[in-house]
Amino acid sequence: SYYKSGGIDVWTLFNQAAAKAKAVNLGQGFMNFESPEFIKKASQKCVADDACNQYSPPRGRPNVLNAIAKRYSRILDRQLDPASEIVVTAGANEAIYAIFCAFLEAGSNDEVILMEPAFDQYTPNIKMAGGKPVYIPLRPVPGSEDASGIVSSKDWTLDMAELEAKISEKTKIIVLNTPHNPIGKVFTKDELEAISNLAKKYNLLVISDEVYENLCFDPQTPHIPIATLPGMWERTLSVYSAGKLFGVTGWRVGWLVGPKELVSPSLTAHTRIVFTTNSPLQEAASIALEEADSNGFVKDQKIVYHKCRSKLMKAFDDVGLPYIQPDGAYFLLVNASKVEIPDDFEFPDEIAVRGKSDMLTYFFTTHIGVSGIPPTEFYSPENAHIAENYIRFAFCKTDDILDEAAKRLQAVK
Numbered sequence: 001s002y003y004k005s006g007g008i009d010v011w012t013l014f015n016q017a018a019a020k021a022k023a024v025n026l027g028q029g030f031m032n033f034e035s036p037e038f039i040k041k042a043s044q045k046c047v048a049d050d051a052c053n054q055y056s057p058p059r060g061r062p063n064v065l066n067a068i069a070k071r072y073s074r075i076l077d078r079q080l081d082p083a084s085e086i087v088v089t090a091g092a093n094e095a096i097y098a099i100f101c102a103f104l105e106a107g108s109n110d111e112v113i114l115m116e117p118a119f120d121q122y123t124p125n126i127k128m129a130g131g132k133p134v135y136i137p138l139r140p141v142p143g144s145e146d147a148s149g150i151v152s153s154k155d156w157t158l159d160m161a162e163l164e165a166k167i168s169e170k171t172k173i174i175v176l177n178t179p180h181n182p183i184g185k186v187f188t189k190d191e192l193e194a195i196s197n198l199a200k201k202y203n204l205l206v207i208s209d210e211v212y213e214n215l216c217f218d219p220q221t222p223h224i225p226i227a228t229l230p231g232m233w234e235r236t237l238s239v240y241s242a243g244k245l246f247g248v249t250g251w252r253v254g255w256l257v258g259p260k261e262l263v264s265p266s267l268t269a270h271t272r273i274v275f276t277t278n279s280p281l282q283e284a285a286s287i288a289l290e291e292a293d294s295n296g297f298v299k300d301q302k303i304v305y306h307k308c309r310s311k312l313m314k315a316f317d318d319v320g321l322p323y324i325q326p327d328g329a330y331f332l333l334v335n336a337s338k339v340e341i342p343d344d345f346e347f348p349d350e351i352a353v354r355g356k357s358d359m360l361t362y363f364f365t366t367h368i369g370v371s372g373i374p375p376t377e378f379y380s381p382e383n384a385h386i387a388e389n390y391i392r393f394a395f396c397k398t399d400d401i402l403d404e405a406a407k408r409l410q411a412v413k
């Protein structure tokens, strides 16, 4: 019941279709960059160390808690206590699920507000914890596209009155994701203030999914953690990811940060979900955290991804397909409504039943040879029409992959 059709998640569905079609896989957001030596060495060293291969305390290993406290005291602009204000989780995914489990009353239909498109894991995780998702879509400002049809991610906005109208007696949590997957929107200070004012007015908890914290491409819109706004630390749990920060999505190491009163129940839930996350890579993450800012890796990554973004945007400029220009994260939402699918093109039933965005994505995967993810997966059925012409492509890829994609995309012309 957690899947749209066929008992399969969209990532597996399109990874399988991409492999079968030998497509350039720009679907699921995994990187194919070679990891730098200091990260490989860190993981090798920790896996080889007997002391790092047994259970860790549920909250996390002392070294990684200290390294997180050090880095995020700077980012969140306050002195963090590693013993009470952080939990190390099995990726950001599990952090968010643990928070839902901690704060939603099973069977109560406590409500959680999601801004659509919303990462596809949120909805099932809310339901698994006994809550009810309530959706509000981001919408493009009418007429904001340029002559080529390109829209800035800044122009996909929330109607704050509509957001307020979605808040009920039952609302407990708002989930914010900035930089945003898949739109690439980096919420501005004004937008964050408006959300904060509502969270304070109605006494709501904010989960701030900031896994793309380091990937902001426009100096005009730097990443601002909502927890740094006045009165927000007390009601925010911020979520981060070693996989995203260090380009190692398979590590499944993330962390949540917030005030003790919110972190303690999340730790209890985390303990009952996985008890603790894998020890050697927690320890490796502590080394990566200590080194990645000072040795220039974090800064360089941002430059690399910025170049990847330019490359993929140019590939679509060249074939005249417009997109939402992302200010952050590593996805490009391409408007493929102009693409003509031949009448005799056959879709497997499991794709056809899923709707237009899936069909477009499938056509690109099997016919053009470049695969993506249908962004309608990030929507409730009532709002999915907003994204039905779009395909999401990930640009966290090396030049050879992006060049090959550009070459294949020529077939769209």
Ligand code: GLN
Binding pocket: 011, 027, 028, 029, 030, 181
């Ligand atoms: N966050 C990544 C993406 O959106 C990975 C998602 C996943 O594998 N579940 O592509």
